[in-house]
Amino acid sequence: MRTLCRAAAVVTMMALPGVAFAFDPGNTECIAPANPGGGWDFTCRQVGKTLQDLGLIKGTMQVTNLTGGSGGVAFAEVTGKRNSNNNLIVAASSATATRLAQGAFPGASVDQVRWIASVGADYGIIAVSKNSPINTLPELIDQLKADPASVAFAGGSAVGGWDHLKVLMAAQKAGFQDVRKVKYVAFEGGGEAITQLLAGSVQAFSGDASEAKGFVDSGDIKVLAVLAPERMPGDFGQFPTAREQGIDAIGANWRGFYGPGEMGAEAYDFWVNAVSTLYASPEWKKVMETNGLAPLDLKGADFEAFVQKSITEIQDLSREIGLIK
Template sequence: MKKTMGSLAAIAGVFAIAGSAHAFSPENVECIAPANPGGGWDFTCRSVGKILYDLKLVPEPVKVTNMPGGGGGVAFGYVVGKRNDDANLLVAASTATTSRLATNQFAGLTADQVRWVASLGADFGVIAVSKDAPYKNLGDLMAAVKADPDKIAFGGGSAVGGWDHLKILIVAKAAGITDARSVKYVSFNSGGKALTQLLGNHVQAVTGDVSEIKGQLAAGNVRALAVLSPERLSTDPDIPTAREQGFDAIGANWRGFYLPKDVSDDVHQSWGKIMAKLYESEDWKKAMEANGLAPFYNGGAQFDDFVRQNIADIEQLSKDVGLLK
């Protein structure tokens, strides 16, 4: 946590110096959520949009436009093709976006066709089982998977090859399982549905995000065997990390935004500054906490590198486990 604060201060400092003479201020901001109302991107646009307006970082309320299709691909294509220089357009993004870019599910579009702005939080992956399950820790579960892969079904919200699936594959890889076919993943439409199936004992485990299982965890109906973060979360310190149980697996679903490519550097930096300010605000902290998001700020040039690395990692992982040729 201290390290994050330190780097955050440094970033803010850099922005302050570099952008102090910024001429750009946003107006009539539009945020595109590449999905139907009710999903994670929609939430990102709406909650961030609300706070931007409440904090007067933007003059008018942020207009949220839903543009579903192609798992985010339609919106991506739209921005690249038609709004390429709009400085007042933010598009919600997350690891779901990068994982699709990594596996080329956006029909040839690539990550450098847009400008990545910042990530404002991360939802760390978590592996959970029902409260009566015989597995006491991640090791037990993985051993069971190795012994009889067919018996353990992991439920998740994303499609096969999607982020929820990748998370369990990351863990499996750390456990020494290198063939994706040895892990039984069944996709449900949403994390919530997968969780419900866990409660009904139709699946044996669930790979999801911390925010998704919060409610059930607090009620004691499920047990989180591991969280895929580098250190235990301050919001849920009782969940052991995968790392401390001997499995080097990190799975973070960051949430942030990208901008159209042809905006000026000044615009890009200004937005970065705005996001940094939002990140430090009490409003955002409260929103994060209420939703199980962990602090995870990344912005500016650093974020660009992060995204590229993210994509490369996922591509590599997909190839390793045979998901991608």
């Protein structure tokens, strides 16, 4: 069966327009700009494994965890030192767009890298530890309203980043007036943020479904709300949306990849087609269902335009809540 799937993948690659056979990747690498256990790490590892399983790359894709600056260290590494590496891709998400939108990566701009393709959308969640007395999102917001200092949220993005913005949006939609009073503690990846939640250092977690999946399966955390427009398919369908609980907050974190800005045209075409072929495969559909990823199929120029639009929207929201001028 797997042999048939690999053959089908290769045929699909050959059938796609723009595939350049002159480029043959070797020693492929994916940079996850956070510690193991977070959403970027998940994206690199799951995509790398599936690319290998489908026969779209040779051997195992190396995953490099390069933390710092909520993606800024990785962005600077690629644009400054590895800007022509044809074998390199970097996991990106709404968090990446947020930091670019807010000017958080010094001297960086969206056009310094090549945007490859998306692999789905990861809806946000708000969760607490299994031992928390809080059982619903309105209960958590009520506690926040009564005593803002009593609730600290942890997330895997920087202050002002996407995980922070999701909390502020939910609080704002629930009628919390001064969202600048909301306490948020930033960590280098969702896995580290959840570890701090379980240690009792913070009272709530803001992140994405995929990075919390292992902790949900183990029963270590309680998901209070999913920031999706309706109940999700698969394992996360058991959890209510914020909207169901009277808080109309929606937060979708797209997931995808960028490559070095001076990546060759043939290499760029290869990666666009490889990730697109992966996205269309039954294997990746299963990964999406299991990990709570929603459909988002964009590649090449369409994906670049989408990222540009995301940055504009995040800038508007950031100005509204006073994060940027």
